[in-house]
Amino acid sequence: MGTAEPAQSSEIDAEERRLIDRSAVGDQEAFRQLVLRYHRLVLNVAFRAVGELSAAEDIAQEVFVKVYRALPGYRHDKPFTHWLHRVAANAVTDAVRKKKPILSLDALERVPPAAGSDPQDVAARHDLQRAVRDAIAALPPHYRDTVALQVFAELSYDEIARTLDIPLGTVMSRLNAAKRILREQLRGALGDEDEANTA
Amino acid sequence: MLSHATAQDWLIPYADGMLSNDERQRIDSHISGCPFCRQELSTVRELNLALVSLPPAPPVTFAPFWLKLQAALPAARAPRREARFTLYRRAGLAFAAAAFATLTAATFAFAAESSLPDSPVYPLKQVEESVRLALTPAPQRGQV
Numbered sequence: 001m002g003t004a005e006p007a008q009s010s011e012i013d014a015e016e017r018r019l020i021d022r023s024a025v026g027d028q029e030a031f032r033q034l035v036l037r038y039h040r041l042v043l044n045v046a047f048r049a050v051g052e053l054s055a056a057e058d059i060a061q062e063v064f065v066k067v068y069r070a071l072p073g074y075r076h077d078k079p080f081t082h083w084l085h086r087v088a089a090n091a092v093t094d095a096v097r098k099k100k101p102i103l104s105l106d107a108l109e110r111v112p113p114a115a116g117s118d119p120q121d122v123a124a125r126h127d128l129q130r131a132v133r134d135a136i137a138a139l140p141p142h143y144r145d146t147v148a149l150q151v152f153a154e155l156s157y158d159e160i161a162r163t164l165d166i167p168l169g170t171v172m173s174r175l176n177a178a179k180r181i182l183r184e185q186l187r188g189a190l191g192d193e194d195e196a197n198t199a
Numbered sequence: 200m201l202s203h204a205t206a207q208d209w210l211i212p213y214a215d216g217m218l219s220n221d222e223r224q225r226i227d228s229h230i231s232g233c234p235f236c237r238q239e240l241s242t243v244r245e246l247n248l249a250l251v252s253l254p255p256a257p258p259v260t261f262a263p264f265w266l267k268l269q270a271a272l273p274a275a276r277a278p279r280r281e282a283r284f285t286l287y288r289r290a291g292l293a294f295a296a297a298a299f300a301t302l303t304a305a306t307f308a309f310a311a312e313s314s315l316p317d318s319p320v321y322p323l324k325q326v327e328e329s330v331r332l333a334l335t336p337a338p339q340r341g342q343v
Contacts, residue, residue, distance in 0.1 A: 031272075039261065061271060129253055
């Protein structure tokens, strides 16, 4: 099992490299297979950021168009996922910055509540999620990009450092400063959530 | 003893699991005696819970996603550009080979028997004579 995993990993890497190189010279079937591998990852990042499926799909489309245009310049000097995460994080932070207000609650793609869950709890949770997104969108750019990779892309501190090509200490200081701002911005929303749960 | 200000700075990386064991122990020791930092840590943990509560996208069908993306992709130009470059490169190499052959033949032609040792083409004349000598049958060599 231990010896099979590195062999499988290197086969996957070689196949991915082939798809990237073929996509870079215009092979759309190769690019389709690359998109198939990663469209869920990019969609999840986008959906966590905007909370609406059609907007998330538009962002994901934009990400893959940018990737396709830039592939001829990709040199395999860092993992493809790091590069993809960076493009996705930039696209979602631009999108949330320019986001128009959602005029209808019907536009929100809500996850069906669990059976027996209190509708007030569900509504409070959605309100908190919207407040979180708005607070992240209002952060200064460096903090916003770093938080986007942790919150929307669910990357660890180490992965964020490698993706942004910055020291781990810089990631820690940015997240520390960003979360201090978020803590103050959301203190009321977090407190209300707490009160709702104890009511 | 950890100062209150330093403890405040460490609460977020503490909640994110980014402190060393020694730092964690120092924070734990401070928190046990500081209700304000205990409350702040609770708020930080609630913030982290709120941040991870953002849900992933619901399932989507790939085919329509790909069709829409494919329509937005730029027209494939790279393969034609690559073929044109290869054609130019081949033509260029052929031209360079022909020019070299022509130059060499012309140089040999100018390397006349009267070329003196101080002439730049004299070494070529020597090569030409060596080749001619090697190809001439032995009985005829005195006549060259």
